[in-house]
Amino acid sequence: MILGNAYKSEGAIFTVSTQADAGTGSLREAITLSNNNGNSETDFIYFNLPGSQATDKTITLNSSLPQITTSLIIDGSSQPGATLSVNGAKIILQAAGPFTDAVTGTVLSRTDCFFVQSGAAVFEMYGMIIRNFYSVKPDGRFSTGTGVFADDAGNRLVIGSPGKGNVLYDNGAGLEVQGISDCVIKSNLIGIKENGLDFESNPQIGVGIAPGVSCEFGGETIGEGNIGFGSFSFGNLYDNILLKLRNNIFNANSIYKRTSNSEAMIKTYQFQVYVFSQLQPNINHPPIVLIDHNTLGCNLTVAKCNGIDLNINSNTFGTSPDHSTLLPIYNSAISIKQTNGRMLIGGTTNDLGNVFTNVISSAGTLDSHAVVETSESSAIELSHNSFYCNENSPFLYLDKGPGDKPVNTSITAITASSVTGIAKTSARIELFYADINCTGCQPQKFISSIVAGPDGKWIYNGALQPGYGVLATATLGGISSEFTDTKIYLGNVQIHDATCDNNGAISGINVANATQVQWLNEQDQVVGINLDLKSVPAGKYRLKTQQFQCTNYSPIFTINVGASLGINEAGITITDDQCDQQTGSIKNIIGTGGTLPYIYLWQNSSGQVIGNQVDLVHLGQGNYTLILTDADGCRVIKKTYSVANKDAVLTPPIINNIIACSSPVTIRVTNPVVATSYRLYKNLTDLNYIQENSSGIFNVDVQQNNTFYITQLVNSCESARIAVTVTVGGTPIRISNTFTPNGDGINDNWEIAGIENFPNAMVELYNRYGARVFDSKNYGGQFDGRSNGKDLPVGTYYYIIKLGTGCNIVSGSLTIIR
Incomplete structure (x- = not known):
């Protein structure tokens, strides 16, 4: 080294x-x-x-x-x-x-x-x-x-x-x-x-x-550009930052091609070029972003850049610079989100304009997208760009409905030598020939610029190429309108499945700039000419919109066959009637499939309508049929349910045996029940009863000792027969002549044995001065040596007992000992 x-x-x-x-x-x-x-x-x-x-x-x-x-x-x-x-x-x-x-x-x-x-x-x-x-x-x-x-x-x-x-x-x-x-x-x-x-x-x-402070990714010449595959992120941008992206190739190789595997990764992982900021910049020194002369085979997103000075020009999106190779971009080429400042896409000449092509919608989605799309952003200007062969609209404000756009323009007439329209006063109008080799709805070739007059009207005079559609956009104060291509808004779309042969429907779609709408089936046959498609069978449908030479199509919608109407019986409860009291019921039936809300109709075995609610109550024994219909009224299901009658085990009545002095004799049920009745039989096996009433009190003529039988009755249910013995004559009662009401629990009440057999008996008690100190009808051992709440003195008292008609009065003395 x-x-x-x-x-x-x-x-x-x-x-x-x-x-x-x-x-x-x-x-x-x-x-x-x-x-x-x-x-x-x-x-x-x-x-x-x-x-x-x-x-x-x-x-x-x-x-x-x-x-x-x-x-x-x-x-x-x-x-x-x-x-x-x-x-x-x-x-x-x-x-x-x-x-x-x-x-x-x-x-x-x-x-x-x-x-x-x-x-x-x-x-x-x-x-x-x-x-x-x-x-x-x-x-x-x-x-x-x-x-x-x-x-x-x-x-x-x-x-x-x-x-x-x-x-x-x-x-x-x-x-x-x-x-x-x-x-x-x-x-x-x-x-x-x-x-x-x-x-x-x-x-x-x-x-x-x-x-x-500054970043230059690529450079002034092609040789300085980078070639990249993947996602490329640039941010956080703040005061005075200068970012340049120039002469790069994003998500294609050096000869502007891709393999099937790289194509799949771009789509799956949504590779993009991402420029962003989450800081609030100084508006006097905004970040400057220059994006030019790049080839992009992916989306470019600018997000949360407030106060940005953004220029996007001379780029090709979705194709090679010579337009010979296609590089599909999914959903959108440029997305601007939550961004404000000055944003120019394109420029004052065709050379500064961008080319956008081969932007396709993701299959199976109804989300609205555009080649250039923006939301929650402002001050976006488009000029001299070329759009062709894209599946989505060229430019959309995604967060604004048809009547909420910041700038609008429309074409009112096209002739061989003129185009007229209306916008806002002094708006700059750019006219383009449409891409007649593809959709006819993309502004591919710039024609000219004109300025709207004081009344907002504008006119272009000049020979137009035959066979080409014309599209317009308006710009005012650095803000551009959407183009005049037909727009299809899918935000509120609703699909009603076909539960009958021809009751499928699609609704909630809005369109703009369309002079004609048609619904097409899978065979491209016209099945509707209004925005809402109604009364069609299950199948695939798409909306076709037209304006001049511009034809646009919605995604394909599928109307399915609605689920069959049925009944979920998993939780159903059937309660049988008892004793013919109409206490039966059918509850907890749940409808399934079809179209809500359901209509319930109940009939008895005679075909009479007896209910229109989910639950049916107050039923006796019988068969009951539910007729369930869905909201469309074309699907009906019938189901019959059976309610049985079951006998209840009734509690037998309680009756005391009777000792009578003479006839007639009153037999009384001691525990009568409301809403029932009682029957009196002569013997245990008789089919016919002697008397029936709800009080349980029977008056019978008895000349000699006899036995009768009484039952409790609830509609069709009858208890076991209970015997009652009537004894005529003899010593009717036994009366105690002393008792000790001292509270020790022994002999504290005056006992009169057998008095219970004389329900109408009157008992009276007097002191030695003849003053009445106690009286009772239907005596039951109530006397405890007190009168008006106070203990009576020890001593001898005298009673008179009237047992009833035909019986002798019984009298005697009673001694109270304490």
């Missing part, structure tokens, strides 16, 4: 002479020596590896190189011999695999090639092929590994120049740069292999750059 004043505080040259990972003459030693050499001057690392083959010029690393902390220029083009890439690289630097911890063996969080740290005021790299620096995500994609990672490293970063560019591929990212004042990146292949044709096999971040 040549050490040019290696240990002095001035620049030195360190020459790498071995492929070894470490040791004398290695790249690792050269970086270490440069770091030790101080930072007052910029050091150089040159290469002089023996041999002429690519393998002779390959250095394989097993662990991270030392971080670069001093100003350093690494120049692989200094290697003697032939180049190894189309852009002049001569040294291959590769990782053996993801770097691991020397002790634990676990994969490190980062596997970087060159990590440029603070202290390195200058870092430049030329002629290097850097590959295989990555860690691996679970989905197999590369991550957290970078060819060059520069973090607030200093004042100047230069990666590549014409004739000695770098090649970076199969890394987690090509370049990650932030906080560098002056960043220059030229003539590199990023995500593209050495021959400039082959794509890396794993998707990566091409670059992620957050410039400090």
Whole structure:
């Protein structure tokens, strides 16, 4: 290794002479020596590896190189011999695999090639092929590994120049740069292999750059441009930053082509060029972004850049510069989101205009997109651009409906020698011939500019090429209108599946600038001429809009066959009736399929309508039929359900045996139940009852001892028969002549045995002075020696008991002892 004043505080040259990972003459030693050499001057690392083959010029690393902390220029083009890439690289630097911890063996969080740290005021790299620096995500994609990672490293970063560019591929990212004042990146292949044709096999971040003051990605000439595959991110942009993207090829190879595998990755991972800011800039010193003379096979998004000064001109989107090769772009070529400032897409001449072609919609989506689309942004001007053969509208304000656009214009008439229309006063009108070889709705070729008059009307006079449609756009105050192509707005579309033969429908679509609309079926037959398509069978349909020679089509909508109407009986509950009380029910039926809301109709076995709700209640025994109809009225299903009648086990009544003095006798149920009735039978097996009532009180003529039977009855249910014995004559009751109401629980109440058989008996008790101290009808042992809540004195009292009609009055004395 040549050490040019290696240990002095001035620049030195360190020459790498071995492929070894470490040791004398290695790249690792050269970086270490440069770091030790101080930072007052910029050091150089040159290469002089023996041999002429690519393998002779390959250095394989097993662990991270030392971080670069001093100003350093690494120049692989200094290697003697032939180049190894189309852009002049001569040294291959590769990782053996993801770097691991020397002790634990676990994969490190980062596997970087060159990590440029603070202290390195200058870092430049030329002629290097850097590959295989990555860690691996679970989905197999590369991550957290970078060819060059520069973090607030200093004042100047230069990666590549014409004739000695770098090649970076199969890394987690090509370049990650932030906080560098002056960043220059030229003539590199990023995500593209050495021959400039082959794509890396794993998707990566091409670059992620957050410039400090200025960044030039590409340059004034084609040779200074970079060729990249992947996503390219530029931000955070703030005050006075100057960003230039010039003469680059994004997501195509050096001959503007792609492979099927690279095409699939672009679509799957949505590669894009992304310019963004999340800071509020000083509007007096806005960031300036110049994007020109690039070829883009992907979307360009500008987001959250308030106060930006943006110029996008002389680029080709979706094709090679000579228009011979198509590079499909999915959904949109330019998306401007939440951005304000001054934004010019195109310029004052055709040379400054951009070309947009081959922008296609993603299959299976109804999301609205445009070739150039904007939302939540302002001050966007389009001029002299060329659009052709795109599936989406050329320009749309996505967040504004048909009546909310900031500027509008329309064409009112076209003749062979004139075009007239209306816009706002003093608006600049640009006219274009439409792309008649494709849609007829894209403004492909600029015709002329005119200015609207005081009344907003404008006219172009001049011969028009026959067979071409004409489209217009208006610009006023640096804000452009959408073009006058027909617009189809799908934000509120609703599809009604066909539940009957011809009741499918599509509604909610709005259109603008269309003089005619037609709905077409799969055979391109016209099946509707209004915005809402109605009364069609299941199938595929699309809306065709026309204005002059402009014909536009919506995506294809599918009207499916609606789900068949049915009944989910998993949770149905059928409750049988009991005793013919109409307590049965059918509940929890759930309709399925068809179109909501459902109509329910219940019929009994005679065909009478008895209900129109989901649940049917108050049912007796029988068969009940549900007729379920959906909202379309064309699908009907019938289902019959049976409700049985079940006898309940009724509690038999309680009746006391009776001792009567004479006839008639009253038999009384002692536990009557409301809403039931009772029957009196002469014997246990009689089919015919003697009496029936709801009170449970029967008066019967009894001349001799007899037994009767009583039942409880609830509609058709009847309890077991309970016997009651009626005894006529004899000693009816037995009366105690003493009792001791002293609260000891023994003989505390006056007992009259057999009194319960005389429910109408009247018991009266008098003291010796003839004052009544107690009386009771239907006595049940209530007398406890108290009157009006107070204990009666000890002594003799006299009772009179009237048992009832036909019975003798019973009297005697009662002694209270305490």
